[in-house]
Amino acid sequence: MSLNHGFSHLAMPGPTVIPDRVLQAMHRPSPDIYSGELVEGSTALYADLKRVAKTDADAVIYIGNGHAGWEGALANTLQPGDRVLALYTGRFGRGWASMAEALGVEVESLDFGEAQPVDPQRVEDALRADTAHTLRAVITVQTDTSTSVRNDIAALRAALDNAGHPALLMVDCIASLGCEPYHMDDWGVDVTVAACQKGLMTPPGLAFNFIGKRARERRASLNRVSNYWDWTPRIEGEHFYQKFCGTPPTHHLFGLREALDMLHEETIERTWQRHAACAGAVWAAVDAWSQDGPLRLHIDNKAHRSTAVTTVVAGPGNGPRIRQWCIDNVGVTLGFGLPVGEIESARPDNLFRIGHMGHVTANGLLGSLGSIETALTSLGIDHGAGALENAAKSLAAAVSR
Ligand SMILES: Cc1ncc(COP(=O)(O)O)c(C=O)c1O
Structure with missing residues (x-):
């Protein structure tokens, strides 16, 4: 039986689990995408999203899953031939690095095994050894969902600072945003990658990049980024439409709005x-x-x-x-x-x-x-x-x- x-x-x-409140917020007819509630509410939506990551940095939303968030971060900061330092504490750190390789980026990796977090001293040593500063970014996950290891991001920032290395610090918070303490600005993170289907309680379909000042400068120094991934129009575009390089994910945005309300009501x-x-x-x-x-x-x-x-x-x-x-x-x-x-x-x-x-x-x-x-x-x-x-x-x- x-x-x-x-x-x-x-x-x-x-x-x-998707809360009933989020499901109900999505259960409505298609809205106008050029004016009205969706467009007028977008300033508050982005502001409330940024509060979850504890940042005043710029934020963009892609229609996509966590992999889309990874690609957005890589596409705007690196070009073929650039080098990154990738830190492995399970499957997802490796996955992000493999996407970088597919984009022509050269990956140097530090593997911390399957049951240990990143050792900031090894990261500092690797950065010190890069005397010519050819490494353009350090990429890591806060929580690796395969092993359930959580990395100490503030300690990683300190490792970069101690080494006096200018690489960008890019952190995947796909499994941790809205769940585990995270302070993007206080911890000096340059790019945070996240998605809506875990701590943000919304059906899969939205990926987020939070973009600090140094990362925007890096984007400005690149000659070419595909229209879809480019942060610039998503941040600076005059029209709501440009924030999504096309049709916005209307119902996901209603769902996200409700989920953010729930998070901020709880604090x-x-x-x-x-x-x-x-x-x-x-x-x-x-x-x-x-x-x-x-x-x-x-x-x-x-x-x-x-x-x-x-x-x-x-x-x-x-x-x-x-x-x-x-x-x-x-x-x-x-x-x-x-x-x-x-x-x-x-x-x-x-x-x-x-x-x-x-x-x-x-x-x-x-x-x-x-x-x-x-x-x-x-x-x-x-x-x-x-x-x-x-x-x-x-x-x-x-x-x-
Ligand atoms: C830490 C982490 N990064 C990246 C991903 C990939 O996200 P997605 O499956 O939404 O593309 C996941 C998915 O579980 C994840 O847990």
Whole structure:
């Protein structure tokens, strides 16, 4: 007998649960795209988007997914033959670098493995070794969604400053914006890349570039950028139409407007705290399971863990088994393991991921954790006792803080 009837729950690290308010905001007839509400509301929309990244920098929106955000950032700052330093802490850092290579950029990489964050000292050393300053940018992710490693972006900025290196600092916040503390201006980030389908709770389809002054200067120094990717008309264009190099993504913008209202009603700081509280409950549960049997957290050190997604090591073959069991029997969809490197424990079939980002509530999270516990019991996978009790205690402590 399957119990997968009734309300289902998505616990993937993106796309995430879309709040009813966002869905309802999108459920309306097509608007005028030359004047009226959409056009008049755009100044406030961009301003509120920038508040989430804690920046006064320029912002552009592409119709596209996270890959589009990557390409926008690369296309406006680099040309074929330029060199970048790419930092790997999982699959997504590698993915962005591979896109740079496809655009003719030469990539020098530093690989920090599958379970460790970027070591700023190694970055500083690599930059110091580049005495001719041929590296034009450092590209990295804040949270690598495959490993659930979170990098310390302020420490990276310090590494560039200590080395006295002029490379741009470009950060992928696709999995972390609206979930984890991020201060683009205070941390001296030149370009932030993000997308709408994770912390921003909107259906996939919008990518964002936040563009600091030095990055705009770099764009101005390039001879040619394709019309579609070019930041300049998207920032300076006289007509709303130019912000999108064509027809605007009307309904996505209505959805984003509502999602930003929700974030700012909660306040971005409290949103970060809610994510931290939910992550704490997940870690407490996995700690209990890990007391007996194969399950454990992929990232040992709490300080290196994302508070938006958790990668769980589950034992060979168990990742897909647990995930499928939850879909089939209790209507919970977890994230599957992604190939993140060569080490045995990080093989995709050894992993599953719990997304606790965006419209995540303690009740939904407890449902996901209880569902995993039920899967472990049903599948006969050894696990320690007390996971839900641990999670409840962790949440109770967060509420009373
Ligand atoms: C950190 C990170 N960067 C980039 C991407 C790629 O985004 P998309 O799949 O929307 O193109 C993802 C997707 O999960 C991601 O998590």
